Amino acid sequence: MSAFQTALPPTAGATDRGEFRYHLLRAAGERFQAGVADLDEAQLAEVTRQARRTFELEDLVLGSAEARGLVIPLDQVAAAVAAVRGRYSDTQEFRSDLERNGLDLEGLHLALRRELTFDAVMQRVGSRHAGVDELEERLFYDFHQERFTVAERRTARHLLITVNDEDAESRRDLVQARIERLAEQVRGPAGGRTQRFEALARRHSQCPTALEGGRLGEVVPGQLYPALDAALFALGAGDLGGPVESELGFHLLLCERIQPGRSIPFTQARPQIRALLEERARRHCQKAWIGGLRQGAAGSVAKPPIDGIRFDDSPLGEQAA
Structure with missing residues (x-):
């Protein structure tokens, strides 16, 4: 398979080159959802600072021993270019937008090759992390129980009549x-309560759910207006709640079913916990390695530190804060 050899030379100070313009373009898209040419002076200054940080970090990593001899296949670079090209309706629009943002196809190829190399180096470094054992997994589970709890859910129906004091028939007292x-009509015998509520909601409710007999479906705590939420989660299965007043008007609520909250057992949560802890270990390993690179660079060349960088899921593995 054809491939690029990626023992790339240092590029510090080459901020007028296509590789840096790509960092500018990406930063502009992430921060302002715009192209570089569309930014005002203040936005361009902010984007430039961010691009310098990520570009200098990329330079640092590509100059490391771990990057030497690393091969990025040509088809992988071509796929990355095609992914960028796929955001445009045609080739002319693609090339025109590159030009507007100070890039050409050659510069884009090189920038994406650098980005893929950076990513490969970071993956290689991250794979050196120490393994995660069951004790760590259990401790995480025990200390983060809230992450492994399924909230109580209630299947509910809703009826709303709005208040409008400018309309004589919709004054608060009349509503x-x-x-x-309507509440009295619903209450009646327990048998048939859902059917009665559904029929009245279709006929009288001024909520869009009227079309489905007031059906809200499954509701979790915090999903409704606070007053409605409190009323619904105080009901038993089959109970009617209300009238409840809100800024919209007056409401009736019917709790059809209750699905109690539950804890996810450790055995079920364990794969998710392991993946999270392994990713965290990879990030820590990468961060420590970059710290070592910075110390080495500081000892050989006087260069300002690369501040404001934090790890996340960005294509470069790090993101300007």
């Missing part, structure tokens, strides 16, 4: 009396 009469 309140009307919804109380």
Whole structure:
């Protein structure tokens, strides 16, 4: 398979080159969802600072021993270019936008090759992390129980009549009396309560759910207005709640079913915990390695530190803070 050899020379100070323009373009898209040519002066200054940080970090990593001899296949670079090209309707639009942002196809190829090399080096370094054992997994599970809890859910229906004091028939007192009469009709015998609520909601409710007989579906705590939320989660299965007043008007709520909250057992949560802890270990390993590179660079060349960088899931493995 054809491939690029990626023992790339240092590029410090080459911020007028296509590789750096790519960092600018990416930073502009991430920060302002715009091209470089569309930024105002303040935005361009911010994007330039961010691009310098990520470009200098890329330089640092590509100059490391771990990057020497690393081969990026040509088809991998071509796929990355095609992914960028795929964001445009045609080739002319693609090339024109590159030009508007100070790039050409050759510069894009080189920038993406550097990015893929950076990514490969970081993966190689991250793979050196110490393994995760069961004790660590269990400790994480025990100290983060809230992450492994499924919230209580309630299947509910809803009926709303809105208040509008400018409309003589929708004054607050009249609406309140009307919804109380509807509540009495729903209550009746427990048998058939859902059917009665559904029929009344279709006929009287001013909520879009009226089309489905007031059906809200499954609701978790915090999903509704606070007053409605409190009323619903105080009901038993089959109970009617309300009238409840909100800024919209008066509401009735019917709790059809309750699915109690539950804890996810450790055995079920363990694969997710292991993946999270391994990723965290990889990040720590990468961060420590970069720290060593910086110390080595500081000892050989006077160069300002690369500040404001934090790890996340960006294509470069790090992101300007």
